[in-house]
Amino acid sequence: MPPKPPHTRTQRWRRTLLATLLTAAIAAPLSGAARPQIPAPAPATLPSLTATTLHTAYEANRANATRAADMAAAHGDPHRAAADRTLAAPARHLLTFDGRGAGQATEVLGDLAHADHIAVLVPGSDTSLDTYPRFHKAAAALYTDLVHRAPHGTTVAVIAWLGYETPATVSTAVTTTTRADEAAPHLRTFIRSLRTATPPQAHISLLCHSYGTVVCGRAAPGLDVDDIALVGSPGTGADSVAALHANARIWAARGGDDWIRHVPHTSAQLFGTTIGFGADPVSRAFGARVFDAADSDHSGYFTPGSASLANLARITLGETSEVTRA
Structure with a gap:
């Protein structure tokens, strides 16, 4: 029998790996899911x-x-x-708060009402009220960098948007767009409301990390933001920038030490569900503006002093010509 063509072997390898990921997620211990629900009041009106x-x-x-x-x-x-x-x-300045279940919150750093430049951070998997300090730390690092870089008289703000139920890193949910599809309408609604609370000329950037890039990809069509940056992305669910149908500039970066590079950038039908997120956002074929993230690991894109944080700040400030490209 003649050998299989190389592209057939590659497709089979990718499907096998995706099946392995799904099986591992299904077989993973469910102790976290069994945690009793924490009581909390309904969100404020x-x-x-x-x-x-x-x-x-x-x-x-x-x-x-x-x-x-x-x-x-x-x-x-x-x-x-x-x-x-x-x-x-x-x-602390909370635009929203919901302490029920895993919890959700939207926090503002800076003077939102007068901000000339605003960054909205969208987190990835395993972000909840219990792990919120690490998300806040990323937002605070960006805010500090922005204040340092902003020209005299320029006002900046950062919003940490934990506005959806993020999937667990080891779970079936993290391999599909289901949570992102649920989250995207909420993100779109938030951006619309944000425009009513900020100066008309405010420059808004959406900075999305890991599974959060899938959320941003789903929310992107026609979204009223100036820039969307995807860091540590497993894919967006779209095959190209054009397929996002976005009005914004699309940026992407992946650090040299980020394990996400090992995730196959493809999708496959398994057990009636689409697993995987398609094209690699830092690939030439995807068409994003790829910027330098040096050797950042998956959790390091907002590390003070890093190339990735500097470039995310430049994108937020609209200093696109200053962004160092990869």
């Missing part, structure tokens, strides 16, 4: 988001987070209680 209602939202969400902390403590979960209480601190 908020006015429509405008520049004049920001402080009302901040106060209402701080109060809601305080109640959530009390309920978590009474439930015997001191870790969640501490996380909620940290977010309820007077210095």
Whole structure:
């Protein structure tokens, strides 16, 4: 029998690997999923988001987070209680807060009402209220860098948008677009409301990490943002920049030490479900503006002093000619 053509062997290898990933996700211990639900109040009722209602939202969400902390403590979960209480601190500015389940929150760093340049961070898998400090750390690092780089008289803001239920890194959900499809309408709604609360000329960038790039890919068509940056992406579910149907400039980067490079950039039908996210966003064929992330690992794109953080700040500030390309 003649040998299989190389492209056939490659397709079979990719399908085998995807099947292995799915099987591992199905067979993984489910102890995390069995964790009892943490009680929390329903989210606060908020006015429509405008520049004049920001402080009302901040106060209402701080109060809601305080109640959530009390309920978590009474439930015997001191870790969640501490996380909620940290977010309820007077210095924290929450546009949204929901302490139920894994939890969701949208936090502002900076003067949003007067910001000339705004970055919205969209996180990847395993981000919840319990792991929120690492997400906040990334947002704070970017904000600090922006303040340092911004020209005199320029106001900046960073928004950490944990507005969806992220999948676990080891799970069936992380191999499909299902969670992203659910999240994308919420992200689109948030961006629309953000435009009503910020100056008309504000430059808005969407900075998306890991599975968050799938969310941004699903939300991208016609989205009213200026730039979308994809870092550590497994794929967006689209085969090219054109297939995203975005009005924004599309950027992409992957660090040299990022394990995501080993994920096959393809998709396959397995057990009636599409597994995988298609084309590699840093490939020439995808068509994004690929920028330098040096040797960043999967968690290192927002590390202070890194090439990736510097370039994400330049993108946020609209300094596109200063972005170092890969």
